[in-house]
Amino acid sequence: MGNAKSSAMSKEILEDLKLTTKFSQNELSQWYENFQKQCPSGRISPEEFENIYTRFFPDSDAKTYAQHVFRSFDTNDDGTLDFKEYIIALHMTSGGRTERKLEWAFSLFDVDKNGYITKSEVTEICQAIFKLIPKDEVSKLPKDENTPEKRAEKLWSFFNKKDNERLAEGEFIQGVMENDSALRLIQYEPVK
Numbered sequence: 402m403g404n405a406k407s408s409a410m411s412k413e414i415l416e417d418l419k420l421t422t423k424f425s426q427n428e429l430s431q432w433y434e435n436f437q438k439q440c441p442s443g444r445i446s447p448e449e450f451e452n453i454y455t456r457f458f459p460d461s462d463a464k465t466y467a468q469h470v471f472r473s474f475d476t477n478d479d480g481t482l483d484f485k486e487y488i489i490a491l492h493m494t495s496g497g498r499t500e501r502k503l504e505w506a507f508s509l510f511d512v513d514k515n516g517y518i519t520k521s522e523v524t525e526i527c528q529a530i531f532k533l534i535p536k537d538e539v540s541k542l543p544k545d546e547n548t549p550e551k552r553a554e555k556l557w558s559f560f561n562k563k564d565n566e567r568l569a570e571g572e573f574i575q576g577v578m579e580n581d582s583a584l585r586l587i588q589y590e591p592v593k
């Protein structure tokens with residue numbers, strides 16, 4: 402474990418992460434060490450990522466959602482997550498309604514990464530979110546959001562767009578900022 406060479410983070414990456422996240426040098430070094438232990442190759446594969454999600458959602462099917470999240474974290478599109486992508490993802494997804502988190506949510510919904518969200522992309526993510534929800538919770542959902550299609554319909558209605566129109570990042574963030582229901586519908590928080 403005490404291999405100084407493999408656990409030392411490159412200075413460049415560390416400086417970059419200190420600038421782009423709110424994490425301290427200590428925190429970053431600590432996480433890097435953990436990351437190295439769990440992931441000696443230094444890269445997380447889609448399968449490893451799915452396994453992490455599956456552990457968090459043992460009563461439902463987290464695979465599809467994990468694939469979407471993976472895509473949104475893999476900013477350089479090389480099919481793996483490196484430490485930097487992982488930490489930036491961690492930074493972006495923590496916190497309730499920060500602009501960063503919503504920027505990330507936008508990239509989650511922008512399935513084809515073209516800079517806009519369509520209603521069919523919203524439906525696709527709602528389908529993935531639905532698979533995360535355990536069956537007994539689905540039965541307790543409000544009538545107008547108890548299927549992926551209804552959830553997508555309701556979410557889309559907050560953005561004042563026609564079905565064939567598309568949504569830019571600023572419009573998405575503003576819409577979610579202004580609506581607690583939209584904020585709730587873009588994510589799934591397990592009942593604790």
Ligand SMILES: [Ca+2]
Binds near residue numbers: 476478481
């Ligand atoms: Ca990558």
Ligand SMILES: [Ca+2]
Binds near residue numbers: 510
């Ligand atoms: Ca898109």
